[in-house]
Amino acid sequence: MQELLTFTIIGLSTGAIYAVVASGLVVTYTTSGIFNLAHGATGMLAAFTYWQLRFDWDLPAPLALFITLFVLCPIFGLVTERFVMRGLQGTSEVVRLSVTVALFAFMIGIANWIWPSDSSREAFTKFFEGNTVSIGGINISWHKLITFGCAILVAIVLRLLLYRTRMGVAMRAVVDDRALTELNGGRPDRVAMFAWALSAMLAGLAGILLAGEQQLNIEPLVLLVINAYAAAIIGRLKNLPMTFAGAAVLGLLDAYYLQFSDNSWFPQSILGFGISGMRASIPTIVLFIALIVRPQTRLRAGVVRIREQNKVPAWSTSIMGAVALIAIVVAISGMLTRSNTLLLLNGFTLAIVALSLVPLTGYAGQMSLAPLTFAGLGAIAMSKLPGDGNLFTLIIAVVIVALVGALVALPAIRLSGIYLALSTAAFAVLVTKLVFNQKQTFMSGNISVPILDVPFVEINSPRGRLILAAVAFSLLGLGVVAIRRSRLGRRLIALKDSPAAAATLGMSLTRTKLAAFAISAGIAACAGALAGDKVSPQQYDFTQSLPIVLLTVVGGVGTVGGALFGGLMLGGNSVLASVVPTLKNVTKILPGTIGVTLGRNPSGAANQIADAYRSLTNRWNLLAFAAAGGVVIWILDAQYVISHWAFFIGGVFWVLAVTPNLVGIMQAPRTRQIIASVYLGIGVIIAISIDWDNAVDSTGKRLIALVLLIALFGVGAQRIAENAPRIHRSSPDVIGLTTDFTDEELDRAERELGVVL
Amino acid sequence: MTQPILELRNVRASYGSIEVLHGVNLSVGRGEVVALLGPNGAGKSTMIKVVSGLLRPTSGQLIVGGRDVTGAAANALARAGLCTIPEGRGIFPNLTVRENLLMATYSGHKLADIEESTYARFPRLSERRTQFAGTMSGGEQQMLSLARALATDPVILLLDELSMGLAPLIVAELYQQVAAIAAEGVSVLVVEQFARTVLGVADQAVLLAHGKVQVAGKASEIGEDVLAGAYLGS
Numbered sequence: 001m002q003e004l005l006t007f008t009i010i011g012l013s014t015g016a017i018y019a020v021v022a023s024g025l026v027v028t029y030t031t032s033g034i035f036n037l038a039h040g041a042t043g044m045l046a047a048f049t050y051w052q053l054r055f056d057w058d059l060p061a062p063l064a065l066f067i068t069l070f071v072l073c074p075i076f077g078l079v080t081e082r083f084v085m086r087g088l089q090g091t092s093e094v095v096r097l098s099v100t101v102a103l104f105a106f107m108i109g110i111a112n113w114i115w116p117s118d119s120s121r122e123a124f125t126k127f128f129e130g131n132t133v134s135i136g137g138i139n140i141s142w143h144k145l146i147t148f149g150c151a152i153l154v155a156i157v158l159r160l161l162l163y164r165t166r167m168g169v170a171m172r173a174v175v176d177d178r179a180l181t182e183l184n185g186g187r188p189d190r191v192a193m194f195a196w197a198l199s200a201m202l203a204g205l206a207g208i209l210l211a212g213e214q215q216l217n218i219e220p221l222v223l224l225v226i227n228a229y230a231a232a233i234i235g236r237l238k239n240l241p242m243t244f245a246g247a248a249v250l251g252l253l254d255a256y257y258l259q260f261s262d263n264s265w266f267p268q269s270i271l272g273f274g275i276s277g278m279r280a281s282i283p284t285i286v287l288f289i290a291l292i293v294r295p296q297t298r299l300r301a302g303v304v305r306i307r308e309q310n311k312v313p314a315w316s317t318s319i320m321g322a323v324a325l326i327a328i329v330v331a332i333s334g335m336l337t338r339s340n341t342l343l344l345l346n347g348f349t350l351a352i353v354a355l356s357l358v359p360l361t362g363y364a365g366q367m368s369l370a371p372l373t374f375a376g377l378g379a380i381a382m383s384k385l386p387g388d389g390n391l392f393t394l395i396i397a398v399v400i401v402a403l404v405g406a407l408v409a410l411p412a413i414r415l416s417g418i419y420l421a422l423s424t425a426a427f428a429v430l431v432t433k434l435v436f437n438q439k440q441t442f443m444s445g446n447i448s449v450p451i452l453d454v455p456f457v458e459i460n461s462p463r464g465r466l467i468l469a470a471v472a473f474s475l476l477g478l479g480v481v482a483i484r485r486s487r488l489g490r491r492l493i494a495l496k497d498s499p500a501a502a503a504t505l506g507m508s509l510t511r512t513k514l515a516a517f518a519i520s521a522g523i524a525a526c527a528g529a530l531a532g533d534k535v536s537p538q539q540y541d542f543t544q545s546l547p548i549v550l551l552t553v554v555g556g557v558g559t560v561g562g563a564l565f566g567g568l569m570l571g572g573n574s575v576l577a578s579v580v581p582t583l584k585n586v587t588k589i590l591p592g593t594i595g596v597t598l599g600r601n602p603s604g605a606a607n608q609i610a611d612a613y614r615s616l617t618n619r620w621n622l623l624a625f626a627a628a629g630g631v632v633i634w635i636l637d638a639q640y641v642i643s644h645w646a647f648f649i650g651g652v653f654w655v656l657a658v659t660p661n662l663v664g665i666m667q668a669p670r671t672r673q674i675i676a677s678v679y680l681g682i683g684v685i686i687a688i689s690i691d692w693d694n695a696v697d698s699t700g701k702r703l704i705a706l707v708l709l710i711a712l713f714g715v716g717a718q719r720i721a722e723n724a725p726r727i728h729r730s731s732p733d734v735i736g737l738t739t740d741f742t743d744e745e746l747d748r749a750e751r752e753l754g755v756v757l
Numbered sequence: 758m759t760q761p762i763l764e765l766r767n768v769r770a771s772y773g774s775i776e777v778l779h780g781v782n783l784s785v786g787r788g789e790v791v792a793l794l795g796p797n798g799a800g801k802s803t804m805i806k807v808v809s810g811l812l813r814p815t816s817g818q819l820i821v822g823g824r825d826v827t828g829a830a831a832n833a834l835a836r837a838g839l840c841t842i843p844e845g846r847g848i849f850p851n852l853t854v855r856e857n858l859l860m861a862t863y864s865g866h867k868l869a870d871i872e873e874s875t876y877a878r879f880p881r882l883s884e885r886r887t888q889f890a891g892t893m894s895g896g897e898q899q900m901l902s903l904a905r906a907l908a909t910d911p912v913i914l915l916l917d918e919l920s921m922g923l924a925p926l927i928v929a930e931l932y933q934q935v936a937a938i939a940a941e942g943v944s945v946l947v948v949e950q951f952a953r954t955v956l957g958v959a960d961q962a963v964l965l966a967h968g969k970v971q972v973a974g975k976a977s978e979i980g981e982d983v984l985a986g987a988y989l990g991s
Contacts (some may be wrong), residue, residue, distance in 0.1 A: 163856075166859055166860075166862060166863075169852060169856045169859050169860060170860065172849075172851065172852060172856075173849045173852055173856075173860050175851070176849040176850055176851050176852065177849055179811055179831075179843065180843060180847060180848075180849065181832075181849075181860070182810075182811065182830070182831040182832045182835065183809060183811070183831060183832075183835055183840075183841040183843060183847070184832075184835060184860045184861060184863050184864075184905070185832050185835035185836040185863030185864055186832060186860065186863050187830075187832050188832075
């Protein structure tokens with residue numbers, strides 16, 4: 001009995017921490033509609049900051065607490081809202097979630113950079129370490145009492161704030177109707193900034209309290225948020241009392257499991273599967289159950305207006321692209337060193353994983369955070385199935401994982417948006433903890449996946465595997481294009497655009513979603529099954545999935561090109577880290593930094609460049625100018641005026657920074673036109689006039705300089721040229737009503753409609 | 758003639774690249790009730806958005822009380838005394854009646870005063886003060902949105918489609934309140950698709966079609982034939 005009581009108190013104090021985290025999550029979700037996956041990471045950074053102030057610089061605890069919680073956390077929240085989240089209005093849930101994933105990756109990168117885990121550091125002690133009080137014969141540390149006190153205080157303050165103050169009521173009003181809040185005289189931007197600041201403070205408080213109990217480690221602090229998700233979902237993301245109750249239940253479950261699993265009668269394995277990963281999975285299981293028993297959200301009628309748009313891929317360009325990609329890989333693979341070949345191979349494998357997101361997330365609008373989990377399952381299936389890597393084994397492996405994918409989707413099918421994404425995250429964590437950690441799967445830490453046995457071709461070198469991966473990506477990419485152009489593809493798009501309209505047309509949403517999940521899992525399985533090498537479970541960990549999802553969305557999740565971009569960016573990131581060791585820390589935060597810019601450009605980078613080029617067609621003068629510039633740079637190189645490196649950097653700069661901006665500059669008002677042109681001109685001169693071969697001593701640094709040039713001058717010129725209002729004086733439905741059609745307009749209309757007279 | 762309280766000078770406005778208002782002029786005198794009429798898609802609601810500050814015009818000027826306020830934020834205009842009741846129900850459905858009134862305090866009035874004036878005018882809202890506004894009937898919701906206009910003593914009142922989805926009897930009752938507000942000297946710009954409900958209250962009427970002002974004049978002088986012509990596009 002005594003023991004039970006002790007564990008109850010331990011459980012409740014853990015629950016108190018969960019409650020504080022979860023309430024912060026609820027505050028931002030209800031006011032901005034953004035589910036902040038980086039919430040736990042905020043708490044983690046706050047805990048590290050507090051440690052820095054309190055234990056490394058020896059500030060007194062109250063001062064360190066004040067600085068962390070009441071100065072730095074609110075500032076962090078304000079900055080996040082102002083510069084990251086505010087740009088996300090009107091974007092889809094996928095983009096919003098990706099941005100918080102980016103923030104998550106960014107903060108972990110920062111923490112790893114400033115506080116490397118290998119350095120030994122001063123211990124993070126509890127508040128009033130060693131002091132306990134005895135209540136009913138049970139010793140409770142002061143730290144636990146403080147934790148309880150904080151949770152109760154947070155509950156009371158939040159309640160008063162949200163229901164008794166105008167700021168709190170305005171926070172709820174913004175959710176209801178942002179425009180009406182403005183018409184009442186409220187300032188929604190200020191309200192949002194306040195909410196993010198408050199949320200950061202709550203995350204920070206929980207992080208510090210938890211670090212006192214569990215020491216300072218990045219991972220448990222970040223994953224703290226999963227427990228908070230479960231609690232928040234129990235409260236349906238808005239009900240604070242339910243959220244607190246959920247948090248208490250989670251804390252208690254954890255403590256009781258700890259108590260009972262110590263007993264001898266407690267099973268160490270079920271059906272031969274070890275359950276050592278069980279304790280860490282409890283919150284995930286609760287999250288899964290809470291998601292599934294949650295009442296279904298009603299379909300929202302009407303078209304969801306989304307800022308990102310993609311064109312239907314044409315067969316001609318798709319096939320040309322695929323052939324070109326294979327040709328390029330074959331050509332350059334002969335020149336690469338072994339280690340670079342392996343890195344590029346890794347990039348292509350990741351690109352296939354990213355490709356699995358295109359039909360599911362890009363077309364059907366269903367967010368999945370578990371692509372690598374399916375790749376891991378594919379790798380296991382390929383290595384365990386008999387046949388030693390022949391094509392038939394591959395097909396069986398892919399089919400099995402596709403079925404698993406459909407099976408996972410089955411309970412999650414009622415969910416959409418953020419709830420679906422969380423359930424896939426829960427699945428990924430469960431598989432990582434309970435399947436990948438088994439001796440039956442990854443026996444000695446890694447397994448070897450046989451190389452695919454392609455008829456008539458012997459593949460055993462890294463170069464062969466690289467070409468195989470490129471061919472596999474191209475074929476799968478064409479398959480995805482085929483899906484997009486088929487009836488199923490139109491169904492997937494319909495599912496994203498308006499589930500309500502699709503359902504009223506008699507389309508089965510359930511079957512379409514299942515198909516999307518199965519296809520996606522199958523493609524991801526290919527990536528795992530084609531690994532052709534030893535693989536370890538860490539490669540398929542849930543946290544590794546996040547950067548893939550992120551960079552694919554950055555590249556443009558609606559297109560095959562976007563997937564290639566995402567995979568190669570991620571692969572290229574590790575190239576960067578290996579080529580320039582001094583930049584290792586920069587590469588840690590790079591994906592996150594790129595991702596947080598998504599708000600400005602939700603369709604992805606690949607799409608933006610493609611759009612810029614598309615607008616060039618039919619503008620012969622600009623095309624001629626672009627071509628002439630390329631020829632001039634080439635002649636300069638051929639005449640030995642500039643070096644090959646200058647040719648390469650100048651050429652890439654011309655293609656990626658100058659040409660896409662031409663149309664924008666042409667349409668800008670005169671003064672902006674001149675400024676932007678001069679600015680870009682300076683960029684070109686810098687790109688070709690620097691003595692790259694001697695002034696910069698490594699390939700990696702030259703590439704980074706190139707990226708910086710493009711970012712600085714290309715994006716800069718774009719910003720200068722834009723803001724120019726480009727308005728058609730009359731809308732299409734007014735032509736013909738207020739003014740008569742001109743002959744030219746009639747001709748065009750007939751051409752568009754396919755009417756031949 | 759004294760200076761108008763609200764003036765639009767050659768205002769153009771667009772959504773994305775599609776222009777909706779092609780140079781609109783409008784003026785509302787002090788204490789005047791101006792009805793803005795027009796068929797679907799004429800640009801009436803866009804005009805209300807421009808005047809309330811929610812949509813920034815691409816060119817032209819918005820002048821309130823003699824000052825050029827083009828581009829001012831909607832919340833700043835609201836605090837300066839421009840009260841807008843938007844299309845649909847101008848209430849927060851997930852806030853209680855009382856909390857809805859608390860939101861009206863951004864105008865600078867005390868909650869107690871706003872509550873007192875509202876409950877005196879609409880005793881039914883008093884019974885529902887702790888109820889979520891979204892659970893009330895359509896008429897009650899519209900009363901609540903009008904309550905903000907009545908209690909905060911605005912300089913200008915903008916009304917967008919007050920009658921939408923309501924029974925004729927309730928519409929008549931609401932327009933009596935509008936007439937009462939106007940009688941206190943508040944200038945009102947009221948948008949209606951159904952001309953007859955509003956012409957009885959209005960001093961001036963402006964007929965908008967295809968993003969341009971077609972006819973403007975005294976409300977009593979706008980005849981059936983002019984309206985029919987504009988609505989049917991002859």
